[in-house]
Amino acid sequence: xxxxxxxxxxxxxxxxxxxxxxxxxxxxxxxxxxxxxxxxxxxxxxxxxxxxxxxxxxxxxxxxxxxxxxxxxxxxxxxxxxxxxxxxxxxxxxxxxxxxxxxxxxxxxxxxxxxxxxxxxxxxxxxxxxxxxxxxxxxxxxxxxxxxxxxxxxxxxxxxxxxxxxxxxxxxxxxxxxxxxxxxxxxxxxxxxxxxxxxxxxxxxxxxxxxxxxxxxxxxxxxxxxxxxxxxxxxxxxxxxxxxxxxxxxxxxxxxxxxxxxxxxxxxxxxxxxxxxxxxxxxxxxxxxxxxxxxxxxxxxxxxxxxxxxxxxxxxxxxxxxxxxxxxxxxxxxxxxxxxxxxxxxxxxxxxxxxxxxxxxxxxxxxxxxxxxxx
Amino acid sequence: xxxxxxxxxxxxxxxxxxxxxxxxxxxxxxxxxxxxxxxxxxxxxxxxxxxxxxxxxxxxxxxxxxxxxxxxxxxxxxxxxxxxxxxxxxxxxxxxxxxxxxxxxxxxxxxxxxxxxxxxxxxxxxxxxxxxxxxxxxxxxxxxxxxxxxxxxxxxxxxxxxxxxxxxxxxxxxxxxxxxxxxxxxxxxxxxxxxxxxxxxxxxxxxxxxxxxxxxxxxxxxxxxxxxxxxxxxxxxxxxxxxxxxxxxxxxxxxxxxxxxxxxxxxxxxxxxxxxxxxxxxxxxxxxxxxxxxxxxxxxxxxxxxxxxxxxxxxxxxxxxxxxxxxxxxxxxxxxxxxxxxxxxxxxxxxxxxxxxxxxxxxxxxxxxxxxxxxxxxxxxxxxxxxxxxxxxxxxxxxxxxxxxxxxxxxxxxxxxxxxxxxxxxxxxxxxxxxxxxxxxxxxxxxxxxxxxxxxx
Numbered sequence: 101x102x103x104x105x106x107x108x109x110x111x112x113x114x115x116x117x118x119x120x121x122x123x124x125x126x127x128x129x130x131x132x133x134x135x136x137x138x139x140x141x142x143x144x145x146x147x148x149x150x151x152x153x154x155x156x157x158x159x160x161x162x163x164x165x166x167x168x169x170x171x172x173x174x175x176x177x178x179x180x181x182x183x184x185x186x187x188x189x190x191x192x193x194x195x196x197x198x199x200x201x202x203x204x205x206x207x208x209x210x211x212x213x214x215x216x217x218x219x220x221x222x223x224x225x226x227x228x229x230x231x232x233x234x235x236x237x238x239x240x241x242x243x244x245x246x247x248x249x250x251x252x253x254x255x256x257x258x259x260x261x262x263x264x265x266x267x268x269x270x271x272x273x274x275x276x277x278x279x280x281x282x283x284x285x286x287x288x289x290x291x292x293x294x295x296x297x298x299x300x301x302x303x304x305x306x307x308x309x310x311x312x313x314x315x316x317x318x319x320x321x322x323x324x325x326x327x328x329x330x331x332x333x334x335x336x337x338x339x340x341x342x343x344x345x346x347x348x349x350x351x352x353x354x355x356x357x358x359x360x361x362x363x364x365x366x367x368x369x370x371x372x373x374x375x376x377x378x379x380x381x382x383x384x385x386x387x388x389x390x391x392x393x394x395x396x397x398x399x400x401x402x403x404x405x406x407x408x409x410x411x412x413x414x415x416x417x418x419x420x421x422x423x424x425x426x427x428x429x430x431x432x433x434x435x436x437x438x439x440x441x442x443x444x445x446x447x448x449x450x451x452x453x454x455x456x457x458x459x460x461x462x463x464x465x466x467x468x469x470x471x472x473x474x475x
Numbered sequence: 476x477x478x479x480x481x482x483x484x485x486x487x488x489x490x491x492x493x494x495x496x497x498x499x500x501x502x503x504x505x506x507x508x509x510x511x512x513x514x515x516x517x518x519x520x521x522x523x524x525x526x527x528x529x530x531x532x533x534x535x536x537x538x539x540x541x542x543x544x545x546x547x548x549x550x551x552x553x554x555x556x557x558x559x560x561x562x563x564x565x566x567x568x569x570x571x572x573x574x575x576x577x578x579x580x581x582x583x584x585x586x587x588x589x590x591x592x593x594x595x596x597x598x599x600x601x602x603x604x605x606x607x608x609x610x611x612x613x614x615x616x617x618x619x620x621x622x623x624x625x626x627x628x629x630x631x632x633x634x635x636x637x638x639x640x641x642x643x644x645x646x647x648x649x650x651x652x653x654x655x656x657x658x659x660x661x662x663x664x665x666x667x668x669x670x671x672x673x674x675x676x677x678x679x680x681x682x683x684x685x686x687x688x689x690x691x692x693x694x695x696x697x698x699x700x701x702x703x704x705x706x707x708x709x710x711x712x713x714x715x716x717x718x719x720x721x722x723x724x725x726x727x728x729x730x731x732x733x734x735x736x737x738x739x740x741x742x743x744x745x746x747x748x749x750x751x752x753x754x755x756x757x758x759x760x761x762x763x764x765x766x767x768x769x770x771x772x773x774x775x776x777x778x779x780x781x782x783x784x785x786x787x788x789x790x791x792x793x794x795x796x797x798x799x800x801x802x803x804x805x806x807x808x809x810x811x812x813x814x815x816x817x818x819x820x821x822x823x824x825x826x827x828x829x830x831x832x833x834x835x836x837x838x839x840x841x842x843x844x845x846x847x848x849x850x851x852x853x854x855x856x857x858x859x860x861x862x863x864x865x866x867x868x869x870x871x872x873x874x875x876x877x878x879x880x881x882x883x884x885x886x887x888x889x890x891x892x893x894x895x896x897x898x899x900x901x902x903x904x905x906x907x908x909x910x911x912x913x914x915x916x917x918x919x920x921x922x923x924x925x926x927x928x929x930x931x932x
Contacts, residue, residue, distance in 0.1 A: 134607050138604050143609045145609070151607065321758075
């Protein structure tokens, strides 16, 4: 009798563990297939977060789901709207608390390239780490992660999606899914991209602007330039990816009003006032501009570089030095572009708009698609 | 084909001039150990993620029919400290063509092009993309319409009246049977469409008028372009000895200048590669054209007055016949130096860039191998500056043997290897012999991200 009891107990344990294992078993996943422009350069994916179709599907749903916020009303997409290249059109974003946040919403595009530090002040070094910050931030989504995990576990769709992507629901897997969805947000079909592939020609004005964008002015050889490329790379138009090369003090404030910027991360005084040079992809639809949204239009941005630069101890030397007129006064900083040249640079910036990206259904809300299906 | 026969004869005539103290060429991969190797390996591992592609090169490989291989474009690891040194990381099979592809070029907008030595595909564009693993892959290889031009050699992009324009030299011109063949193709750099084929055959222009014949090297400054007149690609007896200036305002040749005096092996000098030394290369430089002569074994200088737009009498700067070198080929440069490859005895000479257009040595010759030709410059993950030299003249070979590179008399100029050297000291750090390792010849090498657009050729 005793032996029979033991055998039954073992059998029950075996069956229970088998069921548990089967229920929690991570299913086979499939890597995302895509091609990107060669000239964007190499990208690295974290070894512990392969870019799978299942994780991207899950990440897309999470991105658009207000379940990530404590009042179920704010999602990532609240501040990152696809039609605005995943920005929100506000000077600085407003989250669950209603208090304006410290920064302008950053565009989410081509995130596998460019600086490996995220947010305007570079305070995190991975997309996975970045993904959790807004969820937990008291002014943004104010969501308790443990409670979020409970709620996700009570949702059959999420249980299924997490199982397919990672096997289980956890903070790390929420972050991985959001990061991977954002990695797929590749913009590579703007008129500029089509130009680079030889598919179209730019207009004369756009081409003039492109040349100015790509040139550091050199009065010795009569080369006029907009100096943009010193901080925004030729193909990605983002900041450079090496170390902190993608961060710069572009003369927004003087020493008295200089904001911490990259100093927040490094505690290095030479990094005070340095902010991330953002991608200029889709820049025409991502106003207002700068880390605090102080400029409403591209004209205002160009006016800043053309005479509005404020000197400070960490001001980029590339900005100090760049001038289309031979320097006569050491304290005067301006590109000295003429109106025609400013118009041309803005015309070129408009060629960076990728309409296909802004309307790509693969990046849109899955809930909208589900609702349409319901209709 | 005729060019290689002539070169072989030239080499025989010059025998005794070349440096006999050569390094062994038997090892497929010959890593030279250095005292700092351990440190380099440590740093390599540490930095491998960020430096992963700077040490990669793109090469044009020619199949050897008797060895059962076919033509391809490959990406090779070039860091001698890497465990993958010399390995093909990616290989794209080329279509079967009547002659090998010969040169690779990146346009200023990052588009990749190749010239080809035949008639079926004398110019091609190669589409590069990245796959989901971030690996560079070729998505398309397209032979471009050249209006029937043959034997593409060099490409240069240059602004003409504010428009970026692509210029290509076609040594075989529009008809390989013409004894004075040769054209310069002018293409829309954006659409690849032919704008004009510049043709001015010697037999078709009046005596004393400028002509274009077997153009190979090309370079430009302002509204003046220069092309060389080297050798007929198929008719052995036809060899040039001039350079021709093209007015880029009219796209017409305006002056032909003889670059020749001694004829050390009895043939015309055969100017091959050319470099228009200009202020965009060295600030404040006095402009001049530098010319390498294939059979003259010399480097010449032709001073240019930019104000009057006139060229002065050519001056011989370097005489290979007395210096023990032959078959000078390419001009390459970095921020500090100009490099000239000499197929015999397989060396690269180096000159102070700031002293141009004079040739002032900046260091010891880099001892590569027979056929020293194209080169790339790069840094290892540890930050060590390197130069890699492709040691192979051509892979045209002998149809009788049905093997483009196994012809005895070409051995001196077809080592089939790339040798890797420390740029500072010239020390050889490694060697990849493509024939031994892959049963293929190597026609060209280009850094994966290009070698820079101004100094190349």
